[in-house]
Each structure stands twice: as C-alpha cells, then as structure tokens.
Amino acid sequence: MQQEVEIMERKIRELRLQIDAQSKENDERRVQAQEKFKIVEQLENEITDANKQRQMHLQETNSKIQTDYDAVQHEKQKLLSQINYFQEKLEEQQQQLNEKGAAAKTLSEQTAQLQNTQLILEQTIAAMKNSLEQSQQLTNQTDVKGFVDQFQKIAEQTEKELQQKVTDREQLQAGVYQYYYAAADRARQCVVLNDIQNVLQGIKNRYLSILKAE
Structure with missing residues (x-):
C-alpha cells in the first residue's frame, strides 16, 4: 500500500512538473504572441502613417500639378494672344507691302511709258528738225523761211521742256500723272507736227523738181 502511494505521489509530481513546464x-508563447502582436500593431500603425503621408503627398503633388497646369494654360493663352496679335500685324504689314508694291509697279510702268513716250518724241523732233533744216537750205523765200523758223522754235521749245521734265527726277515722280497727260498731249502735237513735216517734205520735193527743171 505504501508503495502504491509513493507511485501515485511520484506521478502527481511528474504531472505538476509537466503542468508547470x-x-x-504557454507563458513564453503568450509573451511571444504579445510581442508579435505589438510588432504587427506597430507595423499597422507605420503602414497607416505611411498611407496618410502618401495621401498627403499625393494631394500636395496633385495640387502642385494642377497649379502648374493652370499656370501653363494661362501662359499658353497669353502666347496665343500674342501670336494672334503679331499675326494680325504681320498681315497688315504684308497688305501694306502689297499695296506699296502695286503702287511701285504702277509707278514703274508709268515711268517706263513716259520714257518710251519721251524717246518717241525725241526721235520725232530730231526727224522734224532734220527735215526743217533741209527745207531751210533748199529755199530762201521769206514765206517758207518764216514757216520753217516758226516750227524750228516750236521744236526747240518742246525739246527744252522735255529735257527739263526728264532731268528733274523728283518732279517726274511727284507729278507722274500730270506729266503723263502732258506727254500724251505732246505726242498728239507731234502727230500734228508730223503732218506738218509731211507738208514740208512736199514743199521740198516741189522745189527739188523746180530746181531740176531749171
């Protein structure tokens, strides 16, 4: 009986030791679990803080991006306005240049016409003077000589006027229309003078025939 009691007591001690162990x-596991819980809780807090900071950073970044975008759009509108303004000015200047170019072209064409008219007038006057000189040499009669002298003076006066108009370049450019009409009038006069030249040529031929007959 005593032996059985000892066996039971030993088993009880062993069980107590097992329970204590x-x-x-369990205590160690509980401590480890608590430590791990704290670590997890700390990580969760850090993650939460990191998310908050990330959200704040994103908001700040988005706000800055929006501000920069608005500033860029504003500058873009300013640049577009300036481009449109300078484009309008450029078109105005181009139109003015086109108008000036057209006016210069018209003036150049009119000047060329005047120079051509002048050349025709000079050639006509030279031919007329030559014819008048020949007619003057063929006769000494007072009526024909006076006739020739009169048109000789007209030819010289016309030549002087033309020379004055041609050499005075500023006057030619300033009064181009007036000079054009004057030159046209001179051209019409030259037609009349050409008719007179033909008459003088007839007179010359008549006196030549008289001289040959004599």
Missing part, C-alpha cells in the same frame, strides 16, 4: 511554455 506547459504553463511556462
């Missing part, structure tokens, strides 16, 4: 192990 298990309890101790």
Whole structure:
C-alpha cells in the first residue's frame, strides 16, 4: 500500500512538473504572441502613417500639378494672344507691302511709258528738225523761211521742256500723272507736227523738181 502511494505521489509530481513546464511554455508563447502582436500593431500603425503621408503627398503633388497646369494654360493663352496679335500685324504689314508694291509697279510702268513716250518724241523732233533744216537750205523765200523758223522754235521749245521734265527726277515722280497727260498731249502735237513735216517734205520735193527743171 505504501508503495502504491509513493507511485501515485511520484506521478502527481511528474504531472505538476509537466503542468508547470506547459504553463511556462504557454507563458513564453503568450509573451511571444504579445510581442508579435505589438510588432504587427506597430507595423499597422507605420503602414497607416505611411498611407496618410502618401495621401498627403499625393494631394500636395496633385495640387502642385494642377497649379502648374493652370499656370501653363494661362501662359499658353497669353502666347496665343500674342501670336494672334503679331499675326494680325504681320498681315497688315504684308497688305501694306502689297499695296506699296502695286503702287511701285504702277509707278514703274508709268515711268517706263513716259520714257518710251519721251524717246518717241525725241526721235520725232530730231526727224522734224532734220527735215526743217533741209527745207531751210533748199529755199530762201521769206514765206517758207518764216514757216520753217516758226516750227524750228516750236521744236526747240518742246525739246527744252522735255529735257527739263526728264532731268528733274523728283518732279517726274511727284507729278507722274500730270506729266503723263502732258506727254500724251505732246505726242498728239507731234502727230500734228508730223503732218506738218509731211507738208514740208512736199514743199521740198516741189522745189527739188523746180530746181531740176531749171
């Protein structure tokens, strides 16, 4: 009986030791679990803080991006306005240049016409003077000589006027229309003078025939 009691007591001690060991192990596990919980909780807090900071950073970044975008759009509108303004000015200047170019072209064409008219007038006057000189040499009669002298003076006066108009370049450019009409009038006069030249040529031929007959 005593032996059985000792066996039972030994088993009880062993069970107590096992319970104590298990309890101790459980305590250690509990401590480890608490530490791990704290670590997890700390990580969660850090993650939460990081997310908050990330959200704040994103908001700040988005706000800055929006501000920069608005500023860029504003500058873009200013640049577009300036481009449109300078484009309008450029078109105005181009139109003015086109108008000036057209006016210069018209003036150049009119000047060329005047120079051509002048050349025709000079050639006509030279031919007329030559004819008048020949007619003057063929006769000494007072009526024909006076006739020739009169048109000789007209030819010289016309030549002087033309020379004055041609050499005075500023006057030619300033009064181009007036000079054009004057030159046209001179051209019409030259037609009349050409008719007179033909008459003088007839007179010359008549006197030549008289001289040959004599």
